[in-house]
Amino acid sequence: MDPDPRTLLQALVRERGWTYSDFLRAYEAAARALAAEDGMSPPSATVAEQTFRRWTSGRTKTLPAKPAPQVLERMFGYGARPLLSPPPEMPLQAAPNHVNALNESEIAMTARDAAAHAGDAAAHSIADMTLEQLHDDVAALARTYNRTSPIEVYIRAKRLLATAQSALEHTRVPRQQAEAYLAAGQSAALLSAISFDLGSLPSAVSLSRTAALYGKVIEHGPLQAYAHGALAFLSFWSGRPSESIRYVSKAQAFGGLGDTALTRLSVIEARAYGHLGNRVAAEEAVRKALEQSTGKRDDLHDDIGGEFAFPSDRVAMSNATTYLLLGDANGAEESAEQALLLLGAQPEGERPLLISTQASVDLARARLLRGELDGVQDALDPAFAVPTEWRGAGTLERMAEVRSGLCHPDFSDSVEARTLGGRIEEYSAAATAHRLGAGTPLAIES
Structure with missing residues (x-):
């Protein structure tokens, strides 16, 4: 049996037994009649077969340009919007065992419709080399972050985010979409970090949330963990250390995290507890950061590294700040000197x-x-x-x-x-x- 019609237009075409050629002749005749009624010269209005298939299959999301809506209404007595929408439910007129007749034209049209849909999807892809270059550029910026002028980092990260977003608009290939979402999330994370360094806290928070959302779309644990860790330290920067603890706890629950990611989160956790004045919890988090050694790695904090990494010098520097928050001058001095020695x-x-x-x-x-x-x-x-x-x-x-x-x-x-x-x-x-x-x-x- 024929599948249910996907648009009212398809239902009416079937009812009349029209092929594409029949529809085209009726369409052009209606267009000429409309032009004559309006006292205009006959237009060259026509409909390509691919457009006809798109109209009847329900793949048209917006109304076609003039004069198509007026011509369609003249042909069928319905407005263009209901014609291009699913048909209203109507009682079946045929007996339950009735089988609609099919002809070769209808079967050929179904085959062409399927081929057109597949071709349309295939056309919405980009060169793999474009994504490879994008990922190389993101990695290069992350690795040179601390040796590149902050303003230059901002400009380059903004450009990379725009490139990733453009890639998302031009591909429907799931694998490419996942890669573009990852690059977009990494670029947003770098933009968040540099926005903070440049003194724009609201922008840093917004961009970290953006990175977290991109990571959620593709279920990328390390990216989500990095973004939530950033939101954690942006929270205690804003005077909300209890919120920081909640962000850290959520970040630690994401899958696929290596030692570097977990070390970073423990360091941030220690700082948050330092702001809360909880010496025992802060010192325990410092200990966890220094002893994290399962040998696990992930593709963000370890394989790309750079700004996404958290090496021992950065751990020591941040621990010094935690000790200062706890009023421990000796611990702070020892950690700061260790950081400077490593650097x-x-x-x-x-x-x-x-x-x-x-x-x-x-x-x-x-x-x-x-x-x-x-x-x-x-x-x-x-x-x-x-x-x-x-x-x-x-x-x-x-x-x-x-x-x-x-x-x-x-x-x-x-x-x-x-x-x-x-x-x-x-x-x-x-x-x-x-x-x-x-x-x-x-x-x-x-």
Whole structure:
């Protein structure tokens, strides 16, 4: 038996026993009649067979251009929209055992319709090389993130996200769509990180959510975990450390995570507990971060790495901040010095400037926490040498903490403290992130 008609137009064509050729002749005649009634010269209105099949099969999502709607209404007495929509339910007129007659034209049309649909789907694909280049470009940006000017990172990441979104619009191949969604999510994650460094917290939050959604579409655990981890530290930056714990817990539950991903999440968890003043939980999270060693890897944090990675120098730097939140000057100083030692062992051109700067400032904060003004200046000297565009939001927040510490009554008579405080104010005022609106409510990992 014939399958149920997919549009009212298809039902009426079948009822009249029309082939495409019959429909075309009737369509062109109706178009000429309409033109004569309006006193216009006969139009060259016609309908290609592929268009006819699309109209009858229900694959038309919008009304066709004029004069098609008017011609169709004249032919059948129905408006174009109901004609191109599923037919209304009507009682069967034939007996239950009645079999509709088929002719060769109808069978051939069904075959052509199927071929056209398959051809239409095949046409909506892109070259695999395009996606390969996109993934190479995303990986390259992630790996050079800490050695590339923040503004340049932003420009390149924005371009990569646009390229990935364009790829999604031009392919219907499931494999290619998954690859494009992954590239879009990774690009959004990099844009979130750099937006934070440049001082735009709302944009960073929005872009992390975007990355999480792209990861959800393709059920990519590492991307979702990375994005939720970013949302966790953006939450305690915004003064909501309890929300950070919830984000971390959700991130840890995603599948396919390697040691690097879990180490990063433990470090963020420790920072959140530090903001909550929960020393026991914070120190336990620090311990988990340092002891994570199952040997598992994933394709984001490990295989691409770079900004998605979380090497030992970054772990040590972030742990220093956690110890500062807990008021542990010795633990903070030890971790900050370890971070600087690890960073110093790297070739000069490969050291992540944002991380080393924050470690230097945390070292100064640890010494200041003990009330030792001596050595604070030495610890800050590398940070003072950093160009304005590299003074990210995380660095500025840490500098603000040093400035606040220098206002302690113990240093009220110190010319050195006043001079150093003035330098910090000038340093922060000149920073690109400061000009873009970075605030300093809580310490954060950048």
